[in-house]
Structure formats: structure tokens, C-alpha cells
Amino acid sequence: MSLSNTVELNTGWQFREIDLGKSDSWLPVPSIPSVVHMDLIHNKRIPDPSLDTNELDCQWVEEKSWRYMLEFATPSRKIGDKAVIVFEGLDTVATVKLNGNEILKSDNMFVSHRIDITTQHLDTSHNTLEIDFASAARYARGVEKDHPEHWFIAHQGESTRMGLRKAQYHWGWDWGPRLVTAGIWRPVRLETFSSRVEDVSVQYSVDEKSKDCQGIIDVHVEANAQVDVWLGLQGPDGSSVLEKQITVEKSAQVPFTLRKASLWYPFGYGEQSLYTLTCNIVHGTTIIDNVRRKVGFRKAELVQEKDSYGKSFYVRVNGIDIFAGGSCWIPADPFIPRISAQRYREVLTAMVESNQVMTRIWGGGIYEEDIFYEVCDELGILVWQDFMFACGSYPAFPDFLDSVEREARQNVRRLRHHPSVVLYAGGNENYYIQETYKLTYDYAGDKDPQSWLKSSFPSRYIFEHLLPKVLAEESPGSIYHPDSPWGDGNPILDDTVGDIHQWEVWHGVMKPYQIYGEIGGRFNSEFGMEAAPHISTINQSISDPREKHPSSWTMDFHNKAGQQQRRLASYISENFKVTNLDLNSWVYLTQLLQSEAMHYAYRSWRRQWGKPSQRQCGGALVWQLNDTWPATSWAIVDYYLVKKPSFYAMKRDLSPLSVAVMRKHNNDWTKLFPSRPDTIEYDLWVSSSKATHIENATIELRFISIRTGQEFLPTQHKTARIEANSCTTILDNTKLDCPLDRDAFVIFAKLIIDGNVVSRDYDWPQPYRYLSFEDRGLGVKLNESRNQISISATRPVKGLIFGERPGLTLSDNSIDVMPGEQYIVDVDGLQEGEALTWKYLGQAEAPTCKL
Structure with a gap:
């Protein structure tokens, strides 16, 4: 029995446009994985589309067909060994030939x-692997033309995208190119083996009281005869x-029991305990092939x-109710292979920094890279996983x-061992199409x-029959939701059941962001407000x-949202005094606008988390966490991983x-109620995700x-x-008499635990x-070590925002400052001699001040 051997086919590739038909037109490919746009950029045939309006100069690429070619030597193997070429992902319409034979x-x-x-004729010194990629845009148009029986309806991109199983955002979206x-x-790799571990998975159940875990390890092997398999599980x-x-021989099931297992918990609710599962094919003391993966056990x-509100919608893990405060994830680049493991880790680590516990992988992108889920497992981030369908009426012809299916x-099998993946949904906003049309x-x-x-x-067949059937067969017990939003077949904005996408703020009638608390649902899986990125971006x-x-x-080109100028201008003019519209002022006002909107949304909906059996709102996922390219968008962390002020509002x-x-307030938030009212009413509350009461x-x-x-x-x-794990009301409908000689005022609340200030609100x-x-009377002082800022004021300051850039990070931003309070902000990455810029609302100086 011979050892398994793997050769990565990641270098030595060439590519060219097929239609040119010139043998001397081959261009080098730096490395695989890649996509043709990356390789054209490397060869200086197109500019980087992220800069200026270069996107327009790159769109001709989609109309062409491309050929990739590699010459490789046949690895040595023993008689009886198999030889397999593995393609983990081909984008998208691909024909592969080996030594001229289509495979x-x-x-x-x-x-x-x-x-x-195995049975192909392979030359010891020279084999040729060719992959032809037809134009996906042209191919998709052909699919639509070939199926006139189906009404291809799409919001975003173009309708032809729905006939091809490809990342839908590639056709353009209202936040990306x-x-x-x-x-x-x-x-791509070449494997030779006599036997291999095809798959190993774990099915289990957890008793949340005893923490005992019982299950089976399901092993599948590819071999011509029986093999010995060693299984190990490390705590x-x-x-x-x-x-x-x-x-x-082919498969086996091994039962196991863990007494008082170390369970996996979401961030902030317990440890992210991960076990190591090892599956080795052995021959005596020799390991022929092995698979090792991290698994977590949780209910x-x-x-x-x-x-009393209708029908609840929230996640419970190991018996603990979880308010799913977090954000939606979109692909972090137009070209997926450009996203490094470190980039994934940095963005997801920022989620934990801002106290987010759930991300929703949006259905118009991709089933994310393995590193994404691995980091979520490590950090304790819950994953809501959409299947890849978005904003369309998809066809259902047999092929x-x-x-x-x-x-x-394939993707459920790849993801099912990750404890972070807690919910699958059929897709994104597909029932909007059904309802609208x-x-x-x-x-x-x-x-x-x-x-x-x-x-x-x-499409209903896909969302309500095919996908839940596959999930039940491949990952029994996993949670499935037909679409987002969806609520038992009710209208998509029914706030009594299921999840909703609350876009009456920004889209639709452009309601004031201050009323988020009045228009939420049982779970708010999308909502948002746009903002420009920092000047550095x-x-x-x-x-x-x-x-x-x-x-x-x-600037408009780097904001793909429809009617974005009118919407941003309307929200800004309704809420802020506009005396200057230079770029610095515009950026500042959009960022403060988004920060304020997030503040009203999260504090209001978290209040509705209520108490056990009274969970009016089970979660809020802002659209969106990240950006695909440098843009004015709904993201709270921009393309260069610079955090917008709204990030800090969510963190608080x-x-x-x-x-x-x-x-x-009265119902019209665009007009101030009398500046000197006789009486006002206010509420005061504290939200807690702590496991114990605070006395x-x-x-x-x-x-x-x-x-x-x-x-x-x-x-x-x-x-x-x-x-x-509740919302505690401190004051409710409390009246305050305001004599007419009083000024407009701020109500400032501060939560103190054991003598320490743990939270403030204004x-x-x-x-x-x-x-x-x-x-x-604002005082801003940087210490000698240039790693900490002290802030004070003699009169209330609204929205003190420091400029950020890649590599410069702050512990807080978009800060309200009250007299008598001392505020400390930690700074990391400020270079020697570098000016730290800042601005607050109504600042008299026209230019941004520098510290």
C-alpha cells in the first residue's frame, strides 16, 4: 500500500484570449488561484478597477473567452494507484482538456x-492541461434565451445572471462594480493514492444541562479493498x-460519548472550545492518508x-438565548483570490472588537473560504449562511x-463540522420578487x-423543497429558513413573524432613522445607512x-446606490446645519449620519430583546460589515479595513x-418640538448580555x-x-418639567459598576x-508616547470624529463629550510627526483641525 501524494498545480500557468488565435500571445500567470482580471492587471493589460473610473476600462474582459494552459510532469506512482486531478473551483463555464482529450x-x-x-495516457516528462473559459456573460444570455418558458426577473445586475451558477455580485450591485x-x-492539484479518506464527519446531540455529548463519527474512504482506519479525538x-x-471498506460509523463535554459558545457567552478530530488510513505504523479538522459541540x-408580539425568532445556543447583534457579510473583493487569510482574520476580529456576535453570509456572493469559518469558530462568531441565490426569480429546469443539488x-458537507454555522437560509430577497410581481x-x-x-x-421548489431536503440529509438537525426575509409565507414586511429587511429608512419612503425602534421586526436581518469612507480611502x-x-x-461612480445623492443630501439636510460642503465636511456629515442611525437602531432593538418569553426582537444585522471595493456605501468597515464612526456606535x-x-419626540423628527417645551418624557434602561444579574x-x-x-x-x-441577559427598565415614561427659561439640553446617562464607568449614553x-x-471649550491632548488621547469639554460636544487610515487604530471614535467628564482614547500606529485630524459637529473652524 503506497502513501498518498499531492502535487499543487499552482505555478507555471499561462493564459491568453482564445479569440486572438495567436500561439505567441501567451501571458504568464503569477500563481493559481487567480482570475483573468488579476492576470491582466499583472501583465499591465488593464488597470486596477478600484481606482478612479477604471472599472469601465475593464468590462470588455467579460465578453471574451480565455484559455489557461499548464505543462507538468507525471508524478511517480505504484501500480494500482489512482491519479486524480482536483479542481476546487472553476469560474465558471469551463472545458478542461488533458493532452488534448476532454476530461x-x-x-x-x-x-x-x-x-x-488513471487510465489517461500521461507522459513522464510532459503533459498539457488546458482550461477554456467561455464568456460567462454571453453564456448566461444564451441560457435565458433557451428558456422562454421562465420569466427571468432580477433586481440588481441583469436578469441573465440567474441562469448561471456564479457569484451574482459579479454582474454589479448597488454597492460594487x-x-x-x-x-x-x-x-488545483494532482493526487496519487492507493486509498484516501474521502470524508469524515460528526453527527451528535448535546444535553444542555449535563453537557454530555453523544454521537457518531461517520467515515468514508476511497479504496479498492478494506483499509485500517485510526480515529482520534483530542479535547x-x-x-x-x-x-x-x-x-x-467504503464507510463506517463509530459511536462516541463525551461526559461533561467542553461545549462551544458564541463570543461573550462562554469558551470557544474546539476538539481535534483525526482520521488516518494506516498500514501497520505507516500513515497512508489523513484528514484532521477542528470540531465544536453545541446545541x-x-x-x-x-x-404576545406574534411569533418569536431568535437563536438559542446551549440553552442560552442570544441577541444576535451583528452585520451582513459580502465578498471582500471583486476578485476572491486577492483576499488573503490575514485579511479575513482582520475583518472578523473587528467584529469581536465591536461586540458583534453574528454575521450573515449574503446569498449573492460565495460560500466563503475555509479560513472564514475557521476564524469564526475560533472567535465565537455565529454564522447565518445563505445559499447563493439573491434578488431574483430563479429558473428550475432539470439541469x-x-x-x-x-x-x-458539496457545500453543506464542507461546512457542517463548523460550530459557528448555526443557520442556513435559502437566499436573499427572492420572495421580494414573488411578492412584487x-x-x-x-x-x-x-x-x-x-x-x-x-x-x-x-424558485419555491428550490427554497422550500430541494435545499431543506439536502440539508436534512447531509446535516441532520441543522436549522433552515427558506429565504431572508421570510415569515411563514406572510408578507415580507410582516413585523410579527420571521425576519425582515427594514429598508423603509434609506430606501422606500426614506423614514427618519430615529424611528428604527418603531419599525423593526422579530429579527432585523438587514437595514442600513450610507456613509463615505475616511479621506484616506x-x-x-x-x-x-x-x-x-x-x-x-x-465620487458618484464609487457609490453604486440608486438616487444616492438625493437620499444622502435629504438625510443630511433634515438633521444637520449645512454651512460648508467641501469634501471634508461632506465626509464628516455622512459618517455622523450613519453613526447616529446605527445608535438609534441598535439601542432601540436591543431594548426589545426584553426578557425570557418576551423576546420582541431577536437580533439586528446591519447591512453591511465590509466593502468589496473603495466606495461610499452602507459598510461600517471600508475596503481598506478602516473603521467608520458607525463601527464605534455599534461597539458601544x-x-x-x-x-x-x-x-x-413627536412624529415628525425633521422638525424640532418646541425648543423650550413645558414638559418632556423620557425612558432610561440598561441592556445586558451577562449570564448573571448585577446587583x-x-x-x-x-x-x-x-x-x-x-x-x-x-x-x-x-x-x-x-x-x-435582558433589558432592565430603570425609568419609563418619566415626565420632566422644563420651565420656559431653560435652554435645549442633553440628557446624559452613565452606568457605574463597582465604581467603574462601564457605559455612557446621550x-x-x-x-x-x-x-x-x-x-x-474642547480640550484634546495627545500624550508624549503618542498612544493615548485625553478629551474634555466645558460645554456639550456632539460627534467628535478623528480621521483614520490603514494602520492607525483607535479604541473609540464618534464621541459625545460632556462637561465634567474625562474621556480616554487609545491610539495605535500614529507615526512620528503625523497629524491626527479631528472634527466635531458645528465646529467653527472651516478646515479640519489637527492635533
């Missing part, structure tokens, strides 16, 4: 292929908890129970369904999947100084203990004049018991445009 045709980007070439790629986007501390050797539930099986859908009355295929909405993406102003063509509002105060917490409440900085009422101190009169912020 594969594929039209699904999301599937891998194992091609047995149109760059329809082609190429070897995941690794998080490295100790062996299971060792067993068995004989396997995950989607709690959907009838209550398409076969391809989708293969895609689903009144496609056939009788959820309660028609339960026959075959009839769905004959309707005007055959704009400078990297726009080269012409004349284009660096808010309404330039290039999702902290384990977060105090909140909010006065009641004798102190909440300090101050009422501070915006004009003078003086308090017009004595400071109040409240002592309260903060309930575990309620300001709305809108800000009516308020004056002159002579704030």
Missing part, C-alpha cells in the same frame, strides 16, 4: 471536481478523549414560539436543479412541490484632485452592559444645557438590579440643525 465540462462556480485520470470574472479561482487541552482503530436552536450537497404562491393551500415547478414562481481610490469633491463624477450599543436614555448598579443622570454646559437640575443617582434634542455648537 471535464462545468458551468457551476460553486462546485469542485475530482477527475480520475460589474466585473464578470473567469478563471481558476480555487486551487481542547490536547488530551485524548477517543482513540479507535477500525476496518473500513443550536431557532426559537419560534407564539407570544439547473441537478447543478444546484450538487452545489448544495405577484408570482404564483399559495403557501398554505399548495403543498405539492411538483406543482410549484409549473408555476410562475418555480478616498485619496487611494481617486487620483485627480479636481474630482475630490462631494458631487464629482468619480452592543457592549455586554449598555445604558440607554431616550426622550419622546446594586448605579445609573447617574444629568441634564446639561447645550448653550452653557451647566446642569439645570441636580444630578440623579438610581440604584438598580440589572437582570441577566439623548439630544432633534434635529441637530436647530442647535448651536459654538465655543465648546
Whole structure:
């Protein structure tokens, strides 16, 4: 029996445009994985589309067909060994030839292929592997033309994209460029073996009280005869908890029991305990082939129970209810192979830094790279995994369904061992299409999947039959949700059931962001507000100084959202006094706008987390965490991993203990209620994700004049018991008499535990445009080590924002500063002699100040 051998086919490739037909037109490929745009950039045939309007100069690439070629030597192998070429991902319409013989045709980007070439004639010194990639754009148009029986309807991109199993965002979206790629986007390798581990998986159940775990290890091997398999399971501390050797012909199941297992918990709720599962094919003392992976044990539930608000929708892990505060994930680059493992780790680590516990992998991108899920396992980030369908009425002809089924099986098998993956959804906003265009859908009355295929909405067959069937077979017990948003067949904006995408702020009627708390649902899986990135990012993406102003063509080009100028201008003019619209001021106001919107959303919806059996809101996932390219968008961390001010607002509002105060307003937030009202009402509460109650917490409440900085009422101190994993109301509908001679004022709340300030919150009169912020008496001091800033003020300061850039990080930003308070911000990466810029709302100086 011979050892398995793997040769990575990642160097030595060449490529050329097929239509040129010139033998001397081959260009070098630096490395595989890659896509043709990356290789053209490397060879200086196209510019980087992230700069200026270069995207337009790159779009011709999608209309061409491309050939990749590699010459390689045949690795030595013993008689009886198999030889297999493995393609982990081909993008997308590919024909593969080995030494002139066709060995594969594929039209699904999301599937891998194992091609047995054992019987192929292989030359010891010289073999030729060729892959032709047809134009995906042209191919997709042909699919639509060939199926006139289906109504191809798409929001975003173009309708033809739905007939091809390819990342849908490549056709362009309202946050990213149109760059329809082609190429070897995941690794290629040559394997020779006599036997190999085909797959090893774990099915288990957890008793949340005893923490006992029972299950089976399911082993599959590829071999011509029986083989000996050694199984090992090591605990998080490295100790062996299971060792067993068995004989396997094709498959075997090995039962196991773990007493008082070390369970895996989400970030902030316990340890992220991971066991190491090892599966070796052995011959005596020799390891022939092996697979090793990290696995975690946990019990995950989607709690959907009838209550006074309708039907709940929240995640429970190991018996603990989890408020899923987090964000939605989109592909981090137009060209996936450009995303390094370190980049994945940095963005996901930022989630933990900002107290986010869940990310939703959006259905118009990809099933993410292995490193993504591995880091989520390590950090304790819950993953909501969409299948790759977005904003469309997808066809359901037989070949398409076969391809989708293969895609689903492969990817569920790849992901099922990750404890972080707690929920699968059929896709993104596909039932919007059904509802908008009144496609056939009788959820309660028609339960026959075959009839769905004959309707005007055959996608239902995929979302409500095919995908849940595959998931149940490949990962029994996993949670499935037909689409996002979706709620038991009810209208997509039904706030009593399922999840909703709350876009009445920004899109639709452009409601004020201050009313997020009034328009949320049982789980808010999308919502958002746009903002420009920091100036440092704009400078990297726009080269012409004349284009660096808010309404330039290039600035608009780097914002793909429809009607974005009108929407941003409307929200800014409704809320802020606009006296200057240079680029610095525009960037500042959009960032403060987004930060304020996130503050109102997260503190309001987290308040609705309530108490056990009263979970009105189970989570909030902002659209979106990250960017695909440098842009003005809904992202809270931009393309260059620079955090926008909204990132810090979320960090504060999702902290384990977060105090909140909010006065009641009239229904029109665009006009200030009388600046000197006789009476106001306000609420005060504390949100907690702590596992235990907090006794004798102190909440300090101050009422501070915006004009003078003086308090017009004595400071109040409240002592309260903060309930575990709940929202504790401190004051509700509390009336405050305001004599007519009082100024507009800030209500300032501070949560103190054991003498330490753990949270602050501020309620300001709305809108800000009516308020004056002159002579704030702001003091900003950088220490000698240039790693800490001390901040103070004599009058209330709104929205103090420091400029950030790649490599320069802050512990806090977008800060409100109150008199009598000392604020400390840690700084990392500030270079010697570098100016740290800052700006606050209503700042008298026109230019941005420098520290």
C-alpha cells in the first residue's frame, strides 16, 4: 500500500484570449488561484478597477473567452494507484482538456471536481492541461434565451445572471462594480493514492444541562479493498478523549460519548472550545492518508414560539438565548483570490472588537473560504449562511436543479463540522420578487412541490423543497429558513413573524432613522445607512484632485446606490446645519449620519430583546460589515479595513452592559418640538448580555444645557438590579418639567459598576440643525508616547470624529463629550510627526483641525 501524494498545480500557468488565435500571445500567470482580471492587471493589460473610473476600462474582459494552459510532469506512482486531478473551483463555464482529450465540462462556480485520470495516457516528462473559459456573460444570455418558458426577473445586475451558477455580485450591485470574472479561482492539484479518506464527519446531540455529548463519527474512504482506519479525538487541552482503530471498506460509523463535554459558545457567552478530530488510513505504523479538522459541540436552536408580539425568532445556543447583534457579510473583493487569510482574520476580529456576535453570509456572493469559518469558530462568531441565490426569480429546469443539488450537497458537507454555522437560509430577497410581481404562491393551500415547478414562481421548489431536503440529509438537525426575509409565507414586511429587511429608512419612503425602534421586526436581518469612507480611502481610490469633491463624477461612480445623492443630501439636510460642503465636511456629515442611525437602531432593538418569553426582537444585522471595493456605501468597515464612526456606535450599543436614555419626540423628527417645551418624557434602561444579574448598579443622570454646559437640575443617582441577559427598565415614561427659561439640553446617562464607568449614553434634542455648537471649550491632548488621547469639554460636544487610515487604530471614535467628564482614547500606529485630524459637529473652524 503506497502513501498518498499531492502535487499543487499552482505555478507555471499561462493564459491568453482564445479569440486572438495567436500561439505567441501567451501571458504568464503569477500563481493559481487567480482570475483573468488579476492576470491582466499583472501583465499591465488593464488597470486596477478600484481606482478612479477604471472599472469601465475593464468590462470588455467579460465578453471574451480565455484559455489557461499548464505543462507538468507525471508524478511517480505504484501500480494500482489512482491519479486524480482536483479542481476546487472553476469560474465558471469551463472545458478542461488533458493532452488534448476532454476530461471535464462545468458551468457551476460553486462546485469542485475530482477527475480520475488513471487510465489517461500521461507522459513522464510532459503533459498539457488546458482550461477554456467561455464568456460567462454571453453564456448566461444564451441560457435565458433557451428558456422562454421562465420569466427571468432580477433586481440588481441583469436578469441573465440567474441562469448561471456564479457569484451574482459579479454582474454589479448597488454597492460594487460589474466585473464578470473567469478563471481558476480555487486551487488545483494532482493526487496519487492507493486509498484516501474521502470524508469524515460528526453527527451528535448535546444535553444542555449535563453537557454530555453523544454521537457518531461517520467515515468514508476511497479504496479498492478494506483499509485500517485510526480515529482520534483530542479535547481542547490536547488530551485524548477517543482513540479507535477500525476496518473500513467504503464507510463506517463509530459511536462516541463525551461526559461533561467542553461545549462551544458564541463570543461573550462562554469558551470557544474546539476538539481535534483525526482520521488516518494506516498500514501497520505507516500513515497512508489523513484528514484532521477542528470540531465544536453545541446545541443550536431557532426559537419560534407564539407570544404576545406574534411569533418569536431568535437563536438559542446551549440553552442560552442570544441577541444576535451583528452585520451582513459580502465578498471582500471583486476578485476572491486577492483576499488573503490575514485579511479575513482582520475583518472578523473587528467584529469581536465591536461586540458583534453574528454575521450573515449574503446569498449573492460565495460560500466563503475555509479560513472564514475557521476564524469564526475560533472567535465565537455565529454564522447565518445563505445559499447563493439573491434578488431574483430563479429558473428550475432539470439541469439547473441537478447543478444546484450538487452545489448544495458539496457545500453543506464542507461546512457542517463548523460550530459557528448555526443557520442556513435559502437566499436573499427572492420572495421580494414573488411578492412584487405577484408570482404564483399559495403557501398554505399548495403543498405539492411538483406543482410549484409549473408555476410562475418555480424558485419555491428550490427554497422550500430541494435545499431543506439536502440539508436534512447531509446535516441532520441543522436549522433552515427558506429565504431572508421570510415569515411563514406572510408578507415580507410582516413585523410579527420571521425576519425582515427594514429598508423603509434609506430606501422606500426614506423614514427618519430615529424611528428604527418603531419599525423593526422579530429579527432585523438587514437595514442600513450610507456613509463615505475616511479621506484616506478616498485619496487611494481617486487620483485627480479636481474630482475630490462631494458631487464629482468619480465620487458618484464609487457609490453604486440608486438616487444616492438625493437620499444622502435629504438625510443630511433634515438633521444637520449645512454651512460648508467641501469634501471634508461632506465626509464628516455622512459618517455622523450613519453613526447616529446605527445608535438609534441598535439601542432601540436591543431594548426589545426584553426578557425570557418576551423576546420582541431577536437580533439586528446591519447591512453591511465590509466593502468589496473603495466606495461610499452602507459598510461600517471600508475596503481598506478602516473603521467608520458607525463601527464605534455599534461597539458601544452592543457592549455586554449598555445604558440607554431616550426622550419622546413627536412624529415628525425633521422638525424640532418646541425648543423650550413645558414638559418632556423620557425612558432610561440598561441592556445586558451577562449570564448573571448585577446587583446594586448605579445609573447617574444629568441634564446639561447645550448653550452653557451647566446642569439645570441636580444630578440623579438610581440604584438598580440589572437582570441577566435582558433589558432592565430603570425609568419609563418619566415626565420632566422644563420651565420656559431653560435652554435645549442633553440628557446624559452613565452606568457605574463597582465604581467603574462601564457605559455612557446621550439623548439630544432633534434635529441637530436647530442647535448651536459654538465655543465648546474642547480640550484634546495627545500624550508624549503618542498612544493615548485625553478629551474634555466645558460645554456639550456632539460627534467628535478623528480621521483614520490603514494602520492607525483607535479604541473609540464618534464621541459625545460632556462637561465634567474625562474621556480616554487609545491610539495605535500614529507615526512620528503625523497629524491626527479631528472634527466635531458645528465646529467653527472651516478646515479640519489637527492635533
